[in-house]
Amino acid sequence: MFVSMYSRFSAISICTVQSAALAFLMLASLAIPATVQAEEHERTFVNPVYAGQDPYLMVGPDGAYYQAASLRSDRALAVYRSESLTDRGIHRVVFEAPDEGPYRDQFWAPEIHYLDGKWWIYTCADDGDNAKHRVVVLVAETDDPLGKYKIAAELETPAWAIDATVSKFPNGKRYCIWSGWPEGTTPDSTQHLFISEMESPTKLVGPAVDISTKMYPWETSGRPDGLNEGAQVIHRNGKTLVLYAASGSWTPDYCFGLMTLEGDDPLDASGWVKQEKPWFSRTADVYGPGHGCLITSPDGSEDWLVFHSSIDPKGSWNRCISMKQVSWNDNGLPVAGKPTSWNTPVPVPAGEPPLQAGGKLTNAFDTLDRWELLHFYNGNTLRLRDNQLSVKASADRRYGDKLILRGLEYRDLTVETRIRFDREEGTAGTIVRVTDAGIGRYNFRGYSAQLSSTGELILAKCDGNKLTVLASKEVSVTKGRWYDLRVVAQGELLEVYLDGAKQPQLSAEDATYPSGQIGVRAIDANVTFDTFSVSTTAE
Known part of the structure; x- marks a missing residue:
């Protein structure tokens, strides 16, 4: 087509895929489970x-x-x-x-x-x-x-x-x-x-x-x-x-x-x-x-x-x-x-790969290749080791850190993760049914289930500019302790469970965001996530 780079068409006709690169790409593809395409709707993106x-x-x-x-x-x-x-x-x-x-x-x-x-x-x-x-x-x-x-x-x-x-x-x-x-x-x-x-x-x-x-x-x-x-x-x-x-x-x-x-x-x-x-x-x-x-x-x-x-x-x-x-x-x-x-x-640009209907995952922290990295200090504030993700979201307090599970879309689901605050500040949790996610503290649309180091459990929705709290509750939070966070989204009903509770600590009904991607989010916090699993009602 143009510029000092190969066009999508001439590149394929001039060159062949190198064997080592092909082997790598085949291995990388294993990071995303084979799924069917999600329901079709107009996809958009936001800058940055x-x-x-x-x-x-x-x-x-x-x-x-x-x-x-x-x-x-x-x-x-x-x-x-x-x-x-x-x-x-x-x-x-x-x-x-x-x-x-x-x-x-x-x-x-x-x-x-x-x-x-x-x-x-x-x-x-x-x-x-x-x-x-x-x-x-x-x-x-x-x-x-x-x-x-x-x-x-x-x-x-x-x-x-x-x-x-x-x-x-x-x-x-x-x-x-x-x-x-x-x-x-x-x-x-x-x-x-x-x-x-x-x-x-x-x-x-x-x-x-x-x-x-x-x-x-x-x-x-x-x-x-x-x-x-x-x-x-x-x-x-x-x-x-x-x-x-x-x-x-x-x-x-x-x-x-x-x-x-x-x-x-x-x-x-x-x-x-x-x-x-x-x-x-x-x-x-x-x-x-x-x-x-x-x-x-x-x-x-x-x-x-x-x-x-x-x-x-x-x-x-x-x-x-x-x-x-x-x-x-x-x-x-x-x-x-x-x-x-x-x-x-x-x-989105024409021909962008469509999102696929997400299925069951038992450990999404097995590789960073699964995740879109929407954090500001690229390469300096994230570390994935031994299936644990450490996030230093306090590096620039104007910008939170988000990781979105790449290429998968969910509607009704259960998401579970463990959270540990490594410093006594900030909030961290999961985000579900997310669309239009970009760099920025509130630059996404969807729902957030957050645990605050100051002792608050929060269920909120975000419209790309601000968070609106749907439900909240005071809880006891201690630095260095692991907390099990489970979020269930079923139709308009959203529920949040903490530490294996049989009944939801928080619940709300909201129909603003029926489907989207899922991930984790940290604001002002130095925090570690351990395990990230997801299941759907179809399973």
Whole structure:
């Protein structure tokens, strides 16, 4: 279809699924029980869809989405695989930085590419000194894209360099575009986009050409001399375009710009023409949308922008990932309009895998692969070990942590789990019949059965913006003690049982949410969940 990533159709015809990757995917599929499709109804999603920054997605040889991400304070890299755009999918940590050497810190904005029959990750790193940042290329050690990677090379850029992307252009040659400090300028005073031809996935040849010489005022927020980074190449409608991020990423004015190659030579700087206005920019309630990519929907019929934005009105590097559908105008250029407000339901991308009717599960904490991770500090606040899930939801008190059982929908059911408060604060429990779940304290629709460390059992419903208590009761809660929580949903009747009680401690009737997904939720709490089982009335 377009961009510097395989289209859903060409990828399948050009490449074959690697045997190791296929074996992994077959094993991963065992995490979801075989079920029938749930009843059909219009599915929607809400932004933000997950936590993170600098998203770059590609469609792999097997037709699935792949993306790389920095974890563990930017000293580790993970690769994600998903059949869906709204679910980031399963992941594996594929690289951990060494303790010493020139590439031991600040691995930023990784991109995964499938080139010449191998998997590559383009990222950047330094030895702890930002001025030494350079583009580094990692190569997979096997055919498995979620297997281990090793550093293959440093790209020989003239100076400081980050945010590299690669693409094969219509002339048949492959090029790399990155963001760097122009020679002769004060370090960290400006960032320009540079392009160079590639001899191989690990080697640049020829000149490094500056294609960012002109800066508009909207490209200078936080950097008076201008800042361009995060380029992505688009080949569509006979045009070659570059989508890029502009202004300081720490500001609320971070945005997207768009430039067009007017001519046939990518190394002719005069041939690159920027649009005079931002292509995609902030609104009153979405701050600093920038650094992302265009990608097709699962069925290939739609185009979507995947991007990050700040959770802070004044801008920051606390960021989450959102999506917006893109159309094309009569001039053959992409049009995205304005960012969609968070918590606003939007139809899912065309071809998203449907939810399946959930069945019995006896231990859903056997693998993290079962779960969608809707928590803010990705990679730092969750740990699954020995069938116990530890959640540190006190890391940012503006945002709760939710985990949703992937791909399954339930109507009438019984959910059981055990909860232990590891600190005397916060609330934790289960959520049922959930729809439109995204990053955010109340960013979901459905029911919540919560136990509070202050001694309250609460049954509530959430409309995406606030909780409404349906029933509550004072209970005794002690730090370090396990509590058995059971929730029964049968038609309009909702019941909550604690510690094996024969009669429900809480009950209410409500018909707002008849079906949806299930999961666990923690607010302000450092808590551990032990076991998560579910049964349905049909069993």
